[in-house]
Amino acid sequence: MVGNEGRLVAGRYRLTALIGQGGMGRVWRGQDERLNRQVAVKEVLLPAGLSAGERAELIQRTAREAEVAARLGHPGIITVHDVVTEGQAPWIVMEYVSGPSLARLVEREGRLTWQRAAEVGAQMADALAHAHAEKVVHRDLKPDNVLVLERRTVITDFGIARVLDGSAGTRLTRTGVVIGTPQFMSPEQIEGREATSAGDVWALGATLYAAVEGTAPFDAPNLTALFHAILSKALPPPRHAGPLAPLLESMLVKNADERPRAAVIARRLGELQGRRPSTATAGEQPPEPPRPVARLSTVTAPARVPQQAVGTPPVHPPTELDSPAPPRPPARVVPEVRPMAEPRRRALLLAGAAALTTVAGGGWWAWKAGGQGESGRASDTRLSGHTRGVYALDFSPDGRYLATGSEDRTARLWNVATRKSTILADDDGPFWALAFSPDSALLAGGSDDGTISLWNVAAGTRVATLKGLEDDVVAVAFSPDGKTLASRGVESAVALWNVGSRRLESELEGHTSRVSSLAFSPDGRVLASGAWDNTVRLWNAHSRAPIGTLTGHTNYVSSVAFSPDGRTLVSGGWDSTVRLWSTIGREMTGTLSGHTEVVRAVAFSPNGKTVASAAEDGSVRLWDVAGPQTAGVVLSDHAGALCTVAFSPDGKMVASADTAVRWWSVV
Template sequence: MTEAGGKLFNGRYRLIEPIGIGGMGKVWRGRDELLDRDVAVKEILFPHSMPLSERKVLGQRAMREARSAARLNHPGIVTVHDVITCDDAPIIVMEFIDGSSLAQVIEREERLAPAEVARIGAMMLEALGEAHAAGIVHRDLKPANVLLTGNRVIITDFGIASLAGDVALTASGVLIGTPAFMAPEQVDNLPVTAAGDLWSLGATLYAAVEGRPPYTGTNLMAVLAAMIAREPDPPVHAGSLAPILTGLLRKDPAERLDTEQASLALAAVTAAQDGQPPLHTAPSRPWAPPSASKASAWPASERPHDGQLGDLDTATRRHRFSPPEGPGQGRNGDAPASAQPAAARGIRSLSRRRVLLLAGLGAMAAAGVPAAVALTRGPESSLSRPGQWTLAATLTGHTWDVEAVAFSPDGTTLASSDREGTLRLWDVTARKPLVTLTGHTAGVHAVAFSPDGTTLASGGEDKVVRLWRTG
């Protein structure tokens, strides 16, 4: 189904053109030839590394969730028309929305006025309330999943996004979601409730009014590190919307604004701004990536790329999509040095799951050291005299450039990873390899041990975080 347009599916849905793609989904503009209307056809694409048994389970879950979402009937929620299968993969047929996503509006406008954002938020909250009342949690709410057309604000991917949340951390250690808009409890692999959607709502509105998400970083690990180590920066452009954003972005779900509180607060902001212009809706037109010379809502060094964690990109509208990153793109290095001490100070009070998801903040960079890891030894009393350090050993075995290394908490084991996606564990005392770990399909740029040394986390270009346990 993903090879070419024009295919007639299920004797009814004609594929016209691809309009969006993400880590776990591809969207086509299609035509319902029975009812003579445009539709959006979304195909779920499982990660290549996912075992067949898991694909079947997730396929069944996707069907169940999409059928649940089809029960929703609200102008602020994209309508699910049909749920079918192709080669054991779920196919979701949805309402085709001809409009701009909130992410595209932010990209064009850089920031939106607080009153406008409050009106968008109020309409989003009404739609979320409808879904939550039906027992459906979105779990991947973000500007790319919010469409603006006419006077409508439409949330997309209900049910389908629930699939991505349900496999937030599977047995194979694959984390799926969008880190810049993911609730802290979702990062912790805790049950995600309606409160998680409210956190993501706050992050989405924060991005709209500030021009950037509440947490940014040069890469995925830096974003997660910022999230678990500190509170979001106070908004500076939000005006009367600021206390609402702060209330929605409380890390503890019990302290977060609930739906009723947020609704009343947003209504108060919009009521106080009755003289403001109407809801922002840009004219519909094919969207193209901004030129390099145009200022972006997210600076290139901080922009949270869609699909970093297997993001299910929503594109149920008539817009072109950005071409996928080429080899080597999106690798922006580790977290800034200034961010690392703050993250390190916060680690002691964090759960082990959060520490694992840092996946490399404590790792020593070794990129550019082809096929070998060098151990050096220096005086215990000082790390500031590099001239006194001597080479202790050279460990060989990698066949590609070494990307990252990390010591276990007790210092007896060293983990290293390379551009091919291979991890190796070494006995530091004996200077011998212990085990080779495979499973990543692309280069691994970050590795980190849990505080007790029983679990190793790894992450890289295949957009997944894997957890490896001893024993």
């Protein structure tokens, strides 16, 4: 089989080249001939001597584990597309990532600097934290299972070790064959105890140790001596790890209960890179973060910001948009403050009368906590129907509909008045992004197969499918005149489609990593794009020329949105912050800290006074960005991580979703 280039697996996946192999299987670069995209295809090698029943059981287990892995929607975890059976063996079809493994990188270039290891490790720890929150354990983390790109680190092979392990609580099969790489196995796994998240933390520590030291922390000439060293010998002190050393030692303690959690490791690694200061400078008292608001003042703005007619003076002076900005002094960055400890996810963020702090160049206010507040609010409405996480939602501009896209491979259209839904697409997704046209007539949905669906909202039917992209479409946005649709393009580009002709007109290049979010300014003159290169870029939507780059996030940018007057841009990021930017000065005017996990989505209220943010910590926060309020509250009625949030066009409701869609009355 090793030489079977050109073989067609399951009548769909053409094997083009063998790119890796090990004890658990062989990995091929392949071509999905149905969707015309490049994929990685893993042939899982089942143990020899299995009976027909045992083989069938393992094939079924592979399908279950692949399904679990497919639910882990995280950029640091390889995306699983499909699992098939061919030649009495299971094959797992995944996204193709072109990059060396960490093992190959160290072999080729030598040990990593501690700074590079911290960068790689932070992304790995964040991915593990996401998996552990979903009750998924990797069980075989090692340098060979980590792919390293320029700015992205990806963990592969979630669930494979579990498939090949014949028993529930051990890493050894009935024949005594070791499943995995012993040098990276935790003491409790060697002893036959159940693999847990703490075992993944040990493996993460051993992997990073090997990256900075050039060799695994424990090694020996035979398996018995190796197991003895892992179980009983002290960790050889790392010599090249620098400030990483204490953290590595904490991950490699023998007692599993004493190891830090993956989320804590991700934060500490970020701090080592200067991403988030853990304490204020000695003698300085940092400002308190802006507080969420409990209720908004009555909305007086129209249902949706009106689109400007041709010839109407733009919000920004033409000189600001039609030519690159002159060099500016560095923006005044507001120091980030780690949030107060909360006793539970739904705990109240107290707010009260306190000194207000203005920020130069911005219009937002920071509140100091104090006094009494009210408890976290339950949602007014809960819409059930989706069976997996909802990644996208959008209200139609006329306020009649709410569209939702889910990992359960469906897109739904909800009637806001009746709370009833219509399924627009079944088994066509998952749908990662949705956007209504300004006239509410069309709905665009970006899917994981690189296509964009256009639906006629009134009829509930698909009218077109836009093709030509190679990977999942995680961002779509209509221009205010409805003539242009922006989407994530090939690799790190922004794609611009002519809605009338359904053709790809141009691609905007400048980001160095994948584009994750898009938004047009209300006047249609500016397009903002957020990306995994930690930046937001502004483009002249007419000339397609770049206007400027906004830097300040210390991790991936996940979401962007304009204020109704177009003068402020808000962004959310993997650094757990919400940031405010002046689109005229092109500088940061504020940092809103309070979320404890990745901020996935942000939205401005129609009156421009409030920003909503949704995060993987399961909460929606409402931030007052126009003036003081007297109380604060977190909208935290969800049971899981949140990836999307939206205001209704009249500003009276905020909607978000985990597997269920919820909305709150906020006036």
